[in-house]
Amino acid sequence: MANPKAFMEVKRREVEYRPVEERVKDFNEVENFLFHSPGAVEEQAERCMDCGIPFCHGAGCPLSNVIPEFNELVSRKHYEEALRLLLSTNEFPEFTGRVCPAPCEAACTAGLNDDPVTIREIELAVAEEAFKRGWMSLGVPVERTGRKVAVVGAGPAGLALTAKLNRLGHSVTVFERSNAPGGLLRYGIPDFKLDKGIVRRRVALMRDEGVVFETGVAIGEDMSLNLLRRKFDAVCLCGGSSTPRDLPIPGRDLRGIHFAMDFLSQQNKRVSGEPFDGDEISARGKRVVVIGGGDTGSDCVGTSIRQGAVSVTQIEIMPKPPEGRSEATPWPEWPYQLRTSSSHKEGCERLWNIASKSFVGKNGEVAGIEAVKVEWSYNAKGLPGKFVELPDSGFKLEADLVLLAMGFVGPADKDAYAVAGLEFSERGNIAADCAGRTNLDNVFAAGDIVTGPSLVVRAMANAAQLAATVDGFLKELA
Numbered sequence: 001m002a003n004p005k006a007f008m009e010v011k012r013r014e015v016e017y018r019p020v021e022e023r024v025k026d027f028n029e030v031e032n033f034l035f036h037s038p039g040a041v042e043e044q045a046e047r048c049m050d051c052g053i054p055f056c057h058g059a060g061c062p063l064s065n066v067i068p069e070f071n072e073l074v075s076r077k078h079y080e081e082a083l084r085l086l087l088s089t090n091e092f093p094e095f096t097g098r099v100c101p102a103p104c105e106a107a108c109t110a111g112l113n114d115d116p117v118t119i120r121e122i123e124l125a126v127a128e129e130a131f132k133r134g135w136m137s138l139g140v141p142v143e144r145t146g147r148k149v150a151v152v153g154a155g156p157a158g159l160a161l162t163a164k165l166n167r168l169g170h171s172v173t174v175f176e177r178s179n180a181p182g183g184l185l186r187y188g189i190p191d192f193k194l195d196k197g198i199v200r201r202r203v204a205l206m207r208d209e210g211v212v213f214e215t216g217v218a219i220g221e222d223m224s225l226n227l228l229r230r231k232f233d234a235v236c237l238c239g240g241s242s243t244p245r246d247l248p249i250p251g252r253d254l255r256g257i258h259f260a261m262d263f264l265s266q267q268n269k270r271v272s273g274e275p276f277d278g279d280e281i282s283a284r285g286k287r288v289v290v291i292g293g294g295d296t297g298s299d300c301v302g303t304s305i306r307q308g309a310v311s312v313t314q315i316e317i318m319p320k321p322p323e324g325r326s327e328a329t330p331w332p333e334w335p336y337q338l339r340t341s342s343s344h345k346e347g348c349e350r351l352w353n354i355a356s357k358s359f360v361g362k363n364g365e366v367a368g369i370e371a372v373k374v375e376w377s378y379n380a381k382g383l384p385g386k387f388v389e390l391p392d393s394g395f396k397l398e399a400d401l402v403l404l405a406m407g408f409v410g411p412a413d414k415d416a417y418a419v420a421g422l423e424f425s426e427r428g429n430i431a432a433d434c435a436g437r438t439n440l441d442n443v444f445a446a447g448d449i450v451t452g453p454s455l456v457v458r459a460m461a462n463a464a465q466l467a468a469t470v471d472g473f474l475k476e477l478a
């Protein structure tokens with residue numbers, strides 16, 4: 001490192017956000033990124049101790065980004081070399097640099113008795129410097145192999161797989177049901193976390209690299225999986241996990257109860273000026289209750305606040321996690337601990353240990369939720385195990401809009417895929433081995449469609465593995 005004592009002398013610069021009163025008035029990105037402050041990125045990169053056994057790279061980052069080495073290069077301002085190193089493992093550092101929860105930082109050795117290195121923001125700085133200077137060059141292959149691959153789904157898994165296979169010389173056509181590529185990067189994650197111009201910029205680059213995008217085409221509806229198998233040498237299913245978990249309690253059919261993704265995708269389309277089907281869902285002037293305490297729920301909170309909700313309450317059946325790392329998840333594991341997002345800080349009440357029992361309504365519209373409190377017992381590891389409902393703990397939460405953000409239970413196109421003979425796992429995802437092979441000869445799968453709902457970085461890591469499998473398969477074809 002340029003200054004080997006920096007980890008003792010320089011403090012971690014925490015993530016900075018635009019002031020709440022300013023940011024809730026728009027859908028622009030909330031983070032004041034480190035790369036906007038001259039010298040800050042290099043100074044933070046110097047904090048990396050190059051500690052010898054890089055847990056950040058091994059136990060932390062699912063992509064195995066070569067973190068101490070790119071920190072070293074950044075600390076010496078060698079951005080172009082840092083970019084090359086970063087791109088050797090990570091196709092889209094401009095996405096992970098914005099939305100990754102950074103398990104690498106949870107595994108950083110400096111975090112054992114001090115604050116971890118700001119790895120995610122350093123990664124983003126390298127990516128943005130590269131776009132600014134025109135280094136994010138085209139991965140156009142020198143020679144085409146003549147092999148044709150169909151990728152179904154243009155989320156982070158499909159895009160990362162496509163980028164790799166295209167660079168290896170295979171001709172890739174991406175089929176995407178939506179009007180534009182990006183998957184949840186485009187239609188799920190709100191603009192205030194990831195500006196859609198960033199997604200469009202990457203897709204434009206991939207088009208220039210020779211990738212063909214067929215948008216507005218749903219495989220299983222507009223074209224069968226078996227037809228695709230005949231037309232292409234390999235078919236890769238990267239359609240994500242988009243069937244929302246429902247809450248089938250009394251009153252579920254009242255108006256004003258919606259799945260989180262219906263609400264979030266409408267807002268993303270509104271920001272991009274895209275039309276959307278169905279009735280408008282708006283939080284303006286409403287008391288909003290979000291059921292589900294995870295990231296999707298948090299995105300509903302931030303979106304509701306920006307739309308002008310009167311109040312926002314997020315309820316969760318799980319207990320409140322500890323403020324700091326739980327002993328159940330020691331370093332370098334991903335910590336079980338309370339996570340407070342930028343949206344939560346914008347004005348939201350959070351309640352834990354709550355089980356919804358029924359929706360109550362007036363004139364067919366939802367007016368509230370009847371709920372009870374629950375108590376959890378903990379397993380031997382110290383993590384929540386089972387719960388019981390507390391007697392006489394019933395209460396009512398008033399609500400004019402209820403958003404269901406309780407996760408996803410598998411791909412939307414199960415029936416169409418089952419007709420083609422594709423097998424599914426017990427959890428309802430596509431059954432694939434660790435190399436991404438399904439039970440059908442030239443059909444492969446990666447991302448949330450195999451793992452269930454996960455993270456952008458994990459979907460990309462899964463796709464990177466599949467790229468090697470598919471490349472090997474294509475090379476062996478006569």
Ligand SMILES: Cc1cc2nc3c(=O)[nH]c(=O)nc-3n(C[C@H](O)[C@H](O)[C@H](O)COP(=O)(O)OP(=O)(O)OC[C@H]3O[C@@H](n4cnc5c(N)ncnc54)[C@H](O)[C@@H]3O)c2cc1C
Pocket residue numbers: 099100101152153154155156157158175176177178182183184185188189190193217218219220238239240241242264295296299412413446447448449453454455456457459
């Ligand atoms: C609201 C929300 C916020 C999130 N926030 C974060 C975050 O901040 N950080 C993070 O790391 N992760 C986040 N996640 C999780 C992350 O977005 C997913 O894990 C990731 O996008 C999965 O990538 P994927 O490519 O497997 O699937 P997806 O992103 O779901 O993409 C699948 C694509 O396939 C298309 N498709 C499906 N079936 C077909 C078909 N039959 N024919 C044609 N096209 C098809 C879909 O239209 C979609 O575009 C969030 C998830 C949600 C829902």
Ligand code: SF4
Pocket residue numbers: 060061062063064065067090096097100101102103104105119120123457
């Ligand atoms: S992709 Fe995520 S886990 Fe990997 S280095 Fe970047 S921020 Fe860390």
